[in-house]
Amino acid sequence: MKMEHGNDIDAVPFVAADISEQGNVLCFDEFQCTDVADAMILRRLLESLMSHGVVLVTTSNRHPDELYKNGIQRESFIPAINLLKARLHVINLDSPTDYRKIPRPPSGVYHTPLDSHAASHIEKWFRFLGDPENPEPHPEIQKVWGREIHVPRVSGRCAWFTFQELIGRATGAADYLELMRSYDAFIVSDIPGMTFRERDLARRFITFIDAVYESHAKLSFTTRSKTAVHQPGAKSDESVSHAMQHMMEDMGSSIDKLEESNLFSGDEERFAFVRALSRLSEMSSKEWVERGMGLEEKGGKKERDEWAKARSRQMEDSM
Template sequence: MRAFSHRDEANVSFEERTTLRGPIAEYDARVEAGKIRNDEHQRAIIENLQALHDTLSRYTPPPVQKPTLESLQPPKRTLLSSIFGGKKEDAYKLEIPADLPKGIYMYGDVGSGKTMTMDLFYETLPPNIKTKTRIHFHGFMQQVHRDLHKMKMRYGNDMDLVPFVAADIAEQSQVLCFDEFQCTDVADAMILRRLIESLMSHGVVLVTTSNRHPDELYKNGIQRESFIPCIQLLKKRLRVINLDSQTDYRKIPRPPSGVYHHPLDASAKTHADRWFRFLGDFENDPPHVAEHTVWGREVSVPRASGKAAMFTFDEIIGKATGAADYLELMRNYEAFIITDVPGMSHKTRDLARRFITFIDAVYESRAKLVLTTAVPLTELFVSADELSEARSNPSVNIPTSPTASTQSAPHTTDSSDDNITETMRSLMDDLGMDMATLKQTSIFSGDEERFAFARALSRLVEMGSQEWVERGMGLEKLGGQKERESWLKTRSRWREDSM
């Protein structure tokens, strides 16, 4: 009895020690104790976990609302409903809470520290998180399939029972941590989107490790197209972080997360600062204010270093800047870090137009772009309320301006659709809209603007890819000096063509 009491005391002491100080403090303690070696790339990853830890310490998950079996029943088909298209009013609907903290998806090769990183996060979860689960993803999915099978044996195959199983899981896990997230089975692929969305609708925060990027999940799998919505959900609702440490030609650790960060939380500033240090040249050219002349007036860069420039959204877009200013900046810089980007709507139409012009300039100059945004990319130019209104009022006719009508006169809606790339279609599917729905939003005055909006989203996705970010930096095959020299020649020719 005495031995049990002593062991229990030790466990409580460990939990109190870790949950009170969080991942960063625990990481520092392990470094100081000589258990692990301090690593700047690894520390950047732990800082993201610390930001989520801090958010969770203020998070109160909503009570789990279990769906009724009646709400999961398929709508009954009658003669009248087949004629008039009647809908089942009490059908169960999934809605992810607006205040759900953004989870984390960490991926990397064997030996990249996935287990240690997850240990740090899970062991230091704040004490207000009363229920938590850590489980290997394969074992988790096996249990889900077993539970679904039992329910189908009891209630039949006609009902969508995934939300019911998800509610049971949510009651046991306010934070759910997966080791080795993967999808190798068509049965998993068919239900994963619905399962993850259901868990999130109950306020469950997901943190997972994997050996591959979300885009690489279930690659070449049977009916993979039906799994794409799950990949989009993961990328939208989880922060994707690369655990593999890469070093560029200047020996500066590459930031672990992608170039776009939302929301504007505690880790947004760290995200921007790390990318500025990576893309700039702090050693030879410390951050400073720079001035450039455009048509006899000064354009100020608040923070410049090497070939990188850093602005807040208000500093670069909020002021009366335009294409000429952006062109001058592109001639002088190869990378731009823009922070505090808000969501835009019809009330800030001028800002949206100006920002799209800036995005086009960055894209056409093949420069790098880092953003911290208040909303996901898909909601940058159209608010969630406007999207909802456009979808619910398909018959609304938004008048176009004379200029826009003239510019777009030769085109029809169908021809506009023909020009949409696969990336753009994927984005619009994620928005739950098509070009016809887009025409109902009040932020755009005509087909030309609507196409510019969709094109900007498509370009942002391309500029967020690893290939775009690392191109021209000598990172290819960990020693691409020849590639870097070739890229500098390409940009030099672009500058000459633009003058």
Template sequence: MAPKQPGLVNSISRLFVAPSNRAVPKSLYVYGNVGTGKTMVMDLFYDTLPIDRKRRVHFHAFMLDVHARIHRIKTTTAASDPILPLADDIAKESYVLCFDEFQVTDIADAMILRHLFTELFDRGVVLVTTSNRHPSELYKNGIQRQSFVPCIDLLMKKCHVLSLDSGTDYRKIDRERSQHPVFLHPLNAATRQSINQLTDKLTHHQPLTPKTLRFLGRELIIPEQANGVARVTFKDVCANALSAADYLEMVKHFHTIILTNIPRMTMKHRAEARRFITLIDAMYEAKVTLIASAENSIMDIFNADEGQDAIADQMRLMMDELQVDVSEVSSPLFTGQEEAFAFQRALSRLIQMQSKDWVNKDLQ
């Protein structure tokens, strides 16, 4: 971290004083390809920002919090528009709001964000966010995207839009690897033996027992866990209908997740692939150690080209039922382009998560 120079700190302090005392500074939207340092730059900014009213949160967690607050406002108050008291609360808590991995893939989120950002900017909140997409590419070709365009226009008006794209994925630069390999393949007896040995080492030979996580009025059963280590299969957490809320809850309770039997995925498995991507995002954000066994190497566990025909047929059937124009089949949300794009980020993170400075110290 760069040293805090008095002159620099004083300059930043003058910039981020209360909005009632001076003009509100423009927000910042940083975008670029995977592994180019966007999150690192935002974290450096956040850590050196000399104010108390600031919040740094991953976009998945931010939207989960937003949905939970909206539900609470609707069930406990008579507010006709829950976004207004929500924006009031967020503005009171955070003058500067930083979140990572801004993306919009859901129509409900798109509509909430359009209204919420308008109210937050009106209240003087400064947004600092990172994304793999330029604002104009957000929710591209999504259902009813035209309704989201005003939010894009608002971001372009209120934010400095900065490209941080050196062409290098710094996560893929050679790093010192952990003493023990942590991404094991193929799925055979030798891999199973290695996984068992790593499990014993990390749990200090404690017996594995089930644990039930209770949150948001629901339950998630972890079939095997001990000493802060969860052992789950790909089928347990990616083939079942779990969401970002489940994965964010998991990483609160476990410093290490042993994920076994990861299959080779194609576009026929796009739902499982998206859950896997979301799980990796949650683990990366929380700096959780991943031990994994897979059918193929990291670079070969996902094929975005295979299975496209089946996806197109499924989408056409769904669109016929919803009476949506068939031209929507070209949408990246439906053809799997979003999954292919997001998987590149996941692969980049998986490579970094094998490094010595990332892996649980018990394996050093």
């Protein structure tokens, strides 16, 4: 609307009216707020939606009182919190168990020193997740909101980026969602270590991981010091799975130290990081990697077809 009518127009009431015309119940998963711009938009959007009589059903890992906790100009978001508490019934569904961390069969991801041997693993991943009949990579262009997203290496429904190509550029959630509509699997190579100086890169990478997880896509990645690639079905002992599990547990045990870290500007960012670790743990499982791959000798065709239908519905809904 701003592209069509200029930046002076207030688009929020029109967006709310458009949503209310399409449905009177809005189901919203993973409700959160991480920056001041979102806080301002969310407050006014919620007020407009409820003024149209839209019923909101949402899940969140935060009680309303803890949304946007310690965020910049949080006082401007307090009216939205009061609105949620006044108009919604808050039901606690907390569980002491993180089911993503329950041990599973041998992991689909492991870490080894990054060298030419590791690079060959990435190429095997590319063939496995892409088109095995035509594995040679080719570039593609995807478009979002009039902008072009250059995808440097594509095989079938698998896209391969370096970290700089994907995260190092000015990309965001809209770009990642468009990629999820176009591809089922992603390889991200040469991920650097990130400190508070690269906070913006860390935020983007977490957003990308969230998009991959929510779309049930596959993700394989390498870092500059270690690589995280393993072809499902390849011979490996259980120490690989145990190593991955211990790594995730070690990171989990260090979460409390993040309270004093200056890497994150607020609790929501810190929470998003912890959730990303949990999701990476689940995505490293053999079940996650092999789901929908059509491994017919294991009776996978029916499951693959069902998975493809689910992906198709997701793409239709998101569009």
